[in-house]
Amino acid sequence: MITEPTHHPFATDSSLIEERGLVVYEDLRELPAYEEAFSTPYTVIVLNLSGWVKAECDMRPVFFQPHNLAVLMHHHIHYFHEHSNDYRAIMVVMSPEFQNELKRRFPSTYRDVHHYIFKQEVPLNEDQFATIHNLLLLLKSVSETTSHKRMDMIGHQLEVLFDLLQEYRRENGIEDHQPSQREDLFARFYQAIIDHHRESREVHFYASMFNLTPKHFSTVIKQLTNISALEWITSHVIIQAKALLRNHDHLTVQQISHKLGFPDQSIFSRYFKNATGMSPKAYREQHLS
Numbered sequence: 001m002i003t004e005p006t007h008h009p010f011a012t013d014s015s016l017i018e019e020r021g022l023v024v025y026e027d028l029r030e031l032p033a034y035e036e037a038f039s040t041p042y043t044v045i046v047l048n049l050s051g052w053v054k055a056e057c058d059m060r061p062v063f064f065q066p067h068n069l070a071v072l073m074h075h076h077i078h079y080f081h082e083h084s085n086d087y088r089a090i091m092v093v094m095s096p097e098f099q100n101e102l103k104r105r106f107p108s109t110y111r112d113v114h115h116y117i118f119k120q121e122v123p124l125n126e127d128q129f130a131t132i133h134n135l136l137l138l139l140k141s142v143s144e145t146t147s148h149k150r151m152d153m154i155g156h157q158l159e160v161l162f163d164l165l166q167e168y169r170r171e172n173g174i175e176d177h178q179p180s181q182r183e184d185l186f187a188r189f190y191q192a193i194i195d196h197h198r199e200s201r202e203v204h205f206y207a208s209m210f211n212l213t214p215k216h217f218s219t220v221i222k223q224l225t226n227i228s229a230l231e232w233i234t235s236h237v238i239i240q241a242k243a244l245l246r247n248h249d250h251l252t253v254q255q256i257s258h259k260l261g262f263p264d265q266s267i268f269s270r271y272f273k274n275a276t277g278m279s280p281k282a283y284r285e286q287h288l289s
Contacts, residue, residue, distance in 0.1 A: 008032045009093060010040050017042060021098030022154055024140035025091045031080040038079070039239050043094045044072040045161075047129075047136055051087030055080045057120050058190075059227055059235075067129040069122045069165070074099070075194045077235060090136050106155040128168045135161055182224045185210060189221065189229070193236045198261030201237055201271075203229045238275045241268075245284040253280045 009017070009025055010032050017023050028046075031053065032038060046069070053064040056079040057072065064070055072078060074096055094102075124132060139157045147153065192206055199205070206229065207217035221229040237260065244256045251259070257268030257280075272280045 009091070010042070013093075017093050017095050018097075020143065021101075021151075022092065022094045022143050024136065024143050025093070026137065026140055028089045028091050029087060031083055031087075032078075036079065036242070037077050037235065037239055038243065039075050039077050039236070040072075041074055041096055043074045043096075043099050044070075045092040045094075045136075046070045046072065047090045047132060049088040049090060049133070051084040053080060053083045053087065059225070062121060064121055065123070067124045067126070069124060069132060070120045071122075072120055075236075076190070077239060090133065090140075092136065092139065101151065102155050102158065105151070106159055108159070122165055122169060122174070123172060124168060125172070128164075128171075131164065132161070132168075135164070182220055186221060186224055190232065193233055197233065197237050197240070198259075201233050203233070206233070234275055238272065241272055241280065242283065245280055246287045249284070249288060253284075256280070 008030055009023070009028075013023065032040075037056070037059075046064075048064055048066050048068045048070075050066050052066065055062050055064065056077075058077050059079075062070075135157070139154065139161070142150070142153045142157055145153070188210070189206055192209055196205070203218055204214040207214040210217065212220075218229045221227070221232065225232070241256065241260060244251060244259065245253075248256070253269070254265045257265045260268065262268035262271065269279055269281075272278075272283070276283065278286075
């Protein structure tokens with residue numbers, strides 16, 4: 001089994017992704033080189049060409065099989081444990097700015113995006129897989145054009161992709177997922193963490209956004225996800241902190257604590273050590289050695 005890949009587009013191609021907005025990798029054979037949970041600012045569409053992947057998405061175990069397509073939402077929590085030796089995939093990576101512009105121009109494309117918050121994977125049969133594979137290869141060609149109509153061409157391609165996925169879900173007996181009130185609350189809570197984790201890491205701050213008491217809010221989140229609201233908040237903050245410590249060695253721990261909204265480095269260091277068992281400095285030294 002392959003468990004320790006050496007590099008990955010998430011880590012090496014961030015400048016290209018930001019510049020182009022959407023990049024398609026045709027022959028991916030590795031997973032992100034992290035041995036822990038991480039989040040990415042990008043929305044990612046992955047089609048497994050061969051092999052399998054054992055992973056977690058938002059702390060829920062998933063098993064991606066050959067010919068599965070997965071849509072991984074930006075800033076959600078992922079943890080790739082291992083993959084088979086014959087793992088191979090095609091991956092579409094989209095920056096948040098590019099996606100926001102597409103949403104503005106093609107709002108109908110994203111009308112059913114909530115399906116992929118609660119169930120990332122879509123199993124495809126042979127014919128469906130071949131169609132989606134060809135469509136993604138065409139999307140790669142379109143994404144590499146220098147035409148002034150590039151954004152519109154990509155938007156139309158993604159419209160076709162998501163419309164086909166909706167058809168395939170129905171053909172394969174996968175019911176449209178209409179989120180319950182609790183699931184809708186969790187989705188809005190998670191987005192609030194993304195938007196406001198620098199302002200507060202307290203449950204009552206988020207509960208007040210939804211006009212709920214902290215106790216009731218915590219109970220609802222725990223019953224739905226088996227993970228407490230505080231754990232969701234802490235996990236997101238720590239993942240952001242680890243990414244900064246791991247990938248931005250030009251930043252001091254003090255600068256990182258400031259970027260994350262902590263009043264000073266000592267409070268950040270205590271928060272980090274309480275959650276991970278080691279200081280930010282020790283974590284950085286371990287991952288830069």
